[in-house]
Amino acid sequence: MHHFSQNAINFSLHQDLRLLAFGDQLGNKAGTLNFMARLKYEAEDKELGFFVGGLEFEKALLKQHYSRFGGYGGFTFMDVFNDFNFQITPTIGAGFIQRYQKNLFSWSGSVQFEYLINNSLKLSFINQITERTDLEYMYKDLKYRYSFFIGLEIRLFQLKKG
Known part of the structure; x- marks a missing residue:
């Protein structure tokens, strides 16, 4: 049973829960802001779900400012656990980390x-792994960092059918 078909543009804003609640072991205290904004296109529903794609921007107010801008794509599975209101979206992304006056290419993967x-508001959790090429640049040691974001996603508008 479908409430509505997708073919829509959504905007979401998320905050890294660990940095907000606990900080990290690198001198960034609890309350550190690390937000991720996403602009997402949701394609028309298919039987299992729908394709998604979009842009994301992450900004962390660390001692050395960190930002990442990129694109991502994936697929949203609907009706998970026989609950229409629950959706899971694995995505893969590519973009650039800006840090230390450098632009460094980076891959990311996430499950939302x-x-x-x-119909226009979702509670959202994003589990993300990011290739931290900024750390490779600084310390000659490539790391993959896990982040857990919590946020809200709002439907900006639905596109008209062709």
Whole structure:
């Protein structure tokens, strides 16, 4: 049962929960802001779900400012656990980390868990692994960092059918 077909543009804003609640072991205290904004296109529903793609921007107010801008694509599985309001979206992304006056290419992968509050608002959790080429540049040691973001996603508008 479908409430509505997708073919929509959404905007989300998320905050890294660990940095907000606990900080890290690198001198960034609890309350550190690390937000990720996403502009997402959701394609028309298919039987299992729908394709997604978009742009994301992450900014962390670390001692050495960190920002990442990129694109991503994936697929949203609907009706997970026989609950239409629960969706899971694995994505792969590519973009650039800006840090230490450098632009460094980086891959990322994420799994987003979403719960529909109503037709235009979702509670969202993003588990993300990012290739930290900024750390490779600084310390000659490539790292992959895990982040857990919590946020809200809002439907900006639905596109008209062709």
